[in-house]
């Protein structure tokens with residue numbers, strides 16, 4: 485065997501030994517409370533479809549209708565001939581929804597984050613990122629070539645310390661998740677807004693897990709904290725989670741969005757989302773805005789779970805969101821727990837390093853507005869029987 489390949493084999497073997505090997509499971513159903521896996525119907529507690537919109541009949545109907553008009557593929561990038569009326573209308577509606585001048589669609593959240601950071605930051609600049617930021621934010625920071633500093637999770641003192649060296653001729657950028665994706669807690673946005681203002685730095689908030697779920701109308705953590713465009717000039721939301729479709733957007737000022745259109749390489753050099761996805765997302769947005777009950781229901785289910793877990797003596801993390809992790813420590817333990825729950829009919833994913841820090845492997849439970857109280861109780865029963 486060639487040298488290179490035996491090296492790859494050794495790498496895979498090392499991952500297996502360390503319980504870090506990843507593999508896919510093939511499902512035969514739509515996203516929902518139940519997933520069909522290998523002939524079994526499993527109760528699903530690991531999807532990011534928080535509001536239950538991924539398989540909503542109105543969303544599907546809009547998708548089909550637009551596909552009849554526009555076909556499937558968008559044909560090219562937005563800047564060539566792929567920017568349809570549906571894309572444009574969705575951008576305007578998202579901007580309105582977030583109380584921003586404009587919004588710009590990207591094909592994925594990963595690409596939005598890469599595009600925004602690399603477009604605005606370069607070698608002379610300094611980026612500050614929370615240690616627990618999503619991989620796409622970290623990758624964007626590294627790719628930009630700017631000086632890259634990570635601060636302790638949600639530790640404003642630590643960030644202040646790191647920002648002391650920022651020179652007046654340097655552009656700074658503070659980058660954070662809104663709701664942290666693996667812990668479920670919220671960024672201290674009010675303090676970050678102050679720090680950004682004092683240091684004339686950009687503030688970029690990626691609210692992938694708050695968008696649709698938090699705030700009075702679902703506009704996310706920035707709505708909950710009532711932060712406007714001056715305070716949070718770069719707001720990223722993703723559409724594949726609570727919105728149940730696919731893609732992402734960044735919202736901000738006219739100047740920011742025009743700059744991104746000119747400079748963001750992951751915007752310029754890629755095929756636009758299918759127009760039917762944009763059409764489906766416009767219908768999702770209506771459900772997000774009108775169906776307050778989905779957010780209410782989700783909140784009450786989370787509270788029910790927290791109460792039950794507390795009674796059982798399970799230690800949860802300080803999360804008020806639909807993400808409720810149970811930290812178990814080793815990857816082996818997390819895998820074992822996930823396997824046990826699968827046997828019992830529950831799909832709960834084990835999250836291991838490097839997605840989370842060493843020694844903090846966990847079960848990451850997520851809830852949906854479509855869960856019923858009995859589902860929560862069933863899950864609690866299964867967790868009680870878990871021996872790890």
Ligand SMILES: *Cc1c(COP(=O)(O)O)cnc(C)c1O
Nearest residue numbers: 592593594618620665692722724
């Ligand atoms: C999921 C996620 C992304 C990536 O979004 P995709 O549309 O799935 O590429 C970005 N940031 C955060 C915080 C996420 O959780």
